[in-house]
Amino acid sequence: MTDTQTQVTQLSQSFIDQLGVAAKVKVAFDEAGQIYQINLESNNPGVLIGHHGETLSALQLLIGQHLKAHTGEWVNLVVNVNDYRQRREEDLQQLADNTVERVLATGQPHSLPPMPANERRFVHMYLAEHPSIKTESMGDGRTRSVVLSTKE
Numbered sequence: 001m002t003d004t005q006t007q008v009t010q011l012s013q014s015f016i017d018q019l020g021v022a023a024k025v026k027v028a029f030d031e032a033g034q035i036y037q038i039n040l041e042s043n044n045p046g047v048l049i050g051h052h053g054e055t056l057s058a059l060q061l062l063i064g065q066h067l068k069a070h071t072g073e074w075v076n077l078v079v080n081v082n083d084y085r086q087r088r089e090e091d092l093q094q095l096a097d098n099t100v101e102r103v104l105a106t107g108q109p110h111s112l113p114p115m116p117a118n119e120r121r122f123v124h125m126y127l128a129e130h131p132s133i134k135t136e137s138m139g140d141g142r143t144r145s146v147v148l149s150t151k152e
Contacts, residue, residue, distance in 0.1 A: 005029050008036050008067060008075060015066045016040065021047055023081075036077040038063065045082040053088065056081060057116060089122060096123050099148050100133050109149035114139065120146050 005027055013025040023042040030037055038060075042048055049056045060079040067075045078085070095112060103110050112123065123146045124135050134151050137144055 002029065004071075004075075005036070007071065008038070008077070011067055011070050012038050012063055015063055023048065034076055036075055038077055038079045039083075040079065040081045042081060045084065048081045049084050053084065053116065053119075056084065057118070088119070092119060092122055093126060096126055096148075100127070100130065103148050103150060104132060107150060109147050111138070112146045112148070114143045114145045117144075120144065 009025055009027040012027065016023050016025060021042065022044070023040040026039045026041070028037045028039070029035075040048060047055070048059060050058075056079060060077065063079055064075060064077055067077070080086075099110050099112060120137050124137070127133055127135050127148070132151055133148055136147050136149070138147050139145055
């Protein structure tokens with residue numbers, strides 16, 4: 001473990017402890033993406049994940065700010081709780097695949113439920129190479145969603 005990785009682990013664990021939530025922190029460094037993967041393991045993950053991952057996104061921002069305050073530099077990181085992000089990506093892939101089938105069968109555009117920016121980005125990236133489907137984000141704020149339609 002590098003010195004920076006040790007520092008990220010210790011500061012993240014300290015932050016989680018201060019929240020009063022029991023969670024074990026594990027940190028890995030993704031050399032290719034230059035991102036610290038902070039994995040939290042908890043017996044009560046719902047408290048850390050929140051509704052549609054909103055608490056998890058806020059926690060990621062707060063941990064990032066906490067690390068910046070202590071290290072003096074911004075650290076690229078992704079916070080995950082009990083593999084929530086992987087499970088959510090699998091759910092989004094299934095939702096996108098089902099919606100593609102619906103759009104191709106009807107020829108009509110279809111809107112996915114509103115979702116946060118990182119999930120919309122995932123759907124756009126997942127379907128970017130699809131030969132018959134195009135994606136577009138529509139709406140504002142919390143109502144922003146991805147609309148799938150056929151390519152012309």
